Amino acid sequence: MGIVRKLERAVDVRRVKGDFPVRYTYTMPPHHERFFKTLKETGRFSGARCEKCNTTFVPPVAFCEKCFVRVGKAVDVADAGTLLAFTVAREGPGGERLPAPVVYGIVKLRGASTVILHKVLADPKRLKAGMKVRAQLKPANRRRGSITDIEGFVLV
Numbered sequence: 001m002g003i004v005r006k007l008e009r010a011v012d013v014r015r016v017k018g019d020f021p022v023r024y025t026y027t028m029p030p031h032h033e034r035f036f037k038t039l040k041e042t043g044r045f046s047g048a049r050c051e052k053c054n055t056t057f058v059p060p061v062a063f064c065e066k067c068f069v070r071v072g073k074a075v076d077v078a079d080a081g082t083l084l085a086f087t088v089a090r091e092g093p094g095g096e097r098l099p100a101p102v103v104y105g106i107v108k109l110r111g112a113s114t115v116i117l118h119k120v121l122a123d124p125k126r127l128k129a130g131m132k133v134r135a136q137l138k139p140a141n142r143r144r145g146s147i148t149d150i151e152g153f154v155l156v
């Protein structure tokens with residue numbers, strides 16, 4: 001059998017172990033830079049509101065996906081909101097068993113029209129969609145201006 005063949009059944013997919021080095025540089029667009037700078041320096045969440053349809057994007061975007069217009073108006077939103085959905089990861093990206101389950105949730109911050117995906121720092125047995133959560137940030141002197149400045153969301 002050659003190295004290239006068509007897989008016809010999903011069970012034929014196999015995992016190939018090895019290294020696949022990828023190097024890249026991510027250039028942050030200005031609207032994301034503002035979001036992370038505000039988070040780092042003030043601990044507040046900022047978004048961008050489309051003045052045509054009033055959608056508030058958090059994190060901010062450059063263009064409204066509904067109206068196809070530039071979104072430039074910066075707005076603050078709350079650091080708390082509603083847990084819309086969640087899942088529990090018991091394995092890491094390499095398939096290794098995690099020492100403890102990690103909960104990931106979809107959170108809609110108060111004042112935002114869009115959602116953020118991040119960790120939920122709570123016992124998954126206690127969680128239900130619709131619960132109120134609040135962002136738990138790293139202490140100000142440890143923030144780096146990245147998504148990891150948010151440690152996760154905790155129940156209010």
Ligand SMILES: [Zn+2]
Pocket residue numbers: 050051052053054055064065066067068
């Ligand atoms: Zn719009």
